[in-house]
Amino acid sequence: EREAEALKRRQQEVEERQRMLEEERKKRKQFQDLGRKMLEDPQERExxxxxxxxxxxxxxxxxxxxxxxxxxxxxKSKELHAIKERYLGGIKKRRRTRHLNDRKFVFEWDASEDTSIDYNPLYKERHQVQLLGRGFIAGIDLKQQKREQSRFYGDLMEKRRTLEEKEQEEARLRKLRKKEAKQRWDDRHWSQKKLDEMTDRDWRIFREDYSITTKGGKIPNPIRSWKDSSLPPHILEVIDKCGYKEPTPIQRQAIPIGLQNRDIIGVAETGSGKTAAFLIPLLVWITTLPKIDRIEESDQGPYAIILAPTRELAQQIEEETIKFGKPLGIRTVAVIGGISREDQGFRLRMGCEIVIATPGRLIDVLENRYLVLSRCTYVVLDEADRMIDMGFEPDVQKILEHMPVSNQKPDTDEAEDPEKMLANFESGKHKYRQG
Structure with missing residues (x-):
């Protein structure tokens, strides 16, 4: 008996010990889980x-x-609770009364006033009155009624349709979806289209986006980007080195016109890149000429003259021209006042392709035979309106008289034909005069 008693006591102690260990283990696990949740990353928790x-x-x-x-x-329990509240009474929250002179709007309302949701299945699944398109129920949202009506008639038509009619409807919907997809594709913004996909409407939007206004006939489309332009690779490389990432509005429209050997009057605000707009077509044409011809005929004068009303503006244009022309081996000389005429004459005799000048000094140089304009086919008047206002018009006329008459554009329809003008632009030395 004593042995049995001792075994029983021992068994109880073991069970008690196991129970305590189990409780400790559960508590430890709960504590660890709690700590893990607190330290857990919000994203990991989510x-x-x-x-x-x-x-x-x-x-x-x-x-x-x-x-x-x-x-x-x-x-059901909510419905019973509502019935009890209605018939047995209950604690009702007093609504705040609003005085007539109280301007503050009361947003509180009793939940029992909400008639849109009901717990009773009889009222939950209400039968919708169909008025066969004759009208609508007053006091209920019209859009909601229209949606429900269209859903009802759509389901009704679906039930009554034969297999043939269903196939016809599917074909009609497919055609409609295809048409809408085509419309979306055609209505894309011009920036999402390739150059050959551009329509007249896209070009019109493009000009509106960049505030480009043009007057004249058969005007070429503007440049979307340097990459889309038809400029030679060596010119594009120079443009990129000069830091011109995107063409300005005047450059977008003036460069294509200049490349067609057509005259242009460009109006743009200061700092909009007008210099590059007339320089780039000029450089494109000069680089197409054989270099040996350019060197041998250097005594016949420059290919282009750029006239500016003031010395400071001429120096600015010279800096920009050197920046573009030097990598291409095109020489530039500035003929302006305040610098020795003999030095300028020496540089002119060495040969150059572009002359940047003020009208007064250029006439002086021409009259003293330091310079001739026998092969000059490109005339640029920068700040032309200012030049005329300052009274330089007779000087400009005198300079134009020193140029050969053989390269003047014919006064016929040929001068208005872009294809013939482009062919003349690419003809080399026999190019018409351009301004």
Whole structure:
């Protein structure tokens, strides 16, 4: 008996010890879980909760019927609670009364006033009155009624349609979707289209976007970007080195016109890149000429003269021209006042392709035979309006008289034909005069 008693006591002690160890283990696990949740990264926590929710949803599909029963029981209990409140009474929250002189709007309203949701299945699934398109029920949102009507008639038509009619309807919807997709494709913004996909409407929007206004006939389309332009690679390389990432509005429209050997009057604000707009077509043409001809005929004068009203502006144009022309081997000379005429004459005799000058000093140089304009085919008047206002018009006329008459554009329809002008531009030394 003593042995049995001792064994029983020993068994109880072991069980008690195991129970205490189990409790300690559970507490330790709870503490560790709590610490892990507190230290857990918010994104990791969100990921874990999403995973648990997905597992619950996966497992929950099996007991959907049970959930439906619980939902019905809840609705029933809410309905009973509403009936009790209505007939047995209950604690009602007093609504705040609004005085007539109180301007503050009261946003509080009683939940019992909400007639849109009901717990009774009879009122939950109401029968919709169909008025056969004759009108609508007053006091209810028209858009909602239209949606419900269209849904009702759509379901009704779907039930009554034969297989043939269904196929026809599917074909019609496919055609409609295809048409809408084509319309969306055609209505894309010009920046999302390739150059050959651009329509007249796209070019019109493009000009409006960059505030480009043009007057004249058969005007070429503007440049969208340097990459889309027809400029030679060596010119594009120089433009990139000079830091011109995107063409300005005046450059977008003036360069294509200049490349067609057509005259242009460009109006743009200061600092908008007008110098590059007339320089780039000039450089394109000069670089197409054989270099040996340029060197041998250097005594016949420059290919282009750029006139500026003031010395400071001429120096600015010279800096810009050197920046573009030097990498291409094109020489530039500035003929301006304040510098020795003999030095300028020496540089002119050495040969150059472009002369930048003020009208007074250029006439002086021409009259003293330091310079001739036998092969000059490119005339640029920078700040032309200012030059005329300052009274330089007779000087400009005198300079033009020193140029050969053989390269003047013919006074015929040929001068208006872009294709013939372009062919003349590419003809080399026999190019018409351009301004």
């Amino acid at each position: 990921r874990r909760e999403r995973r648990e929710r997905m597992e619950r949803e996966t497992n929950g599909n099996e007991d959907e019927e049970g959930r439906q029963k619980i939902r019905e029981e809840k609705d």
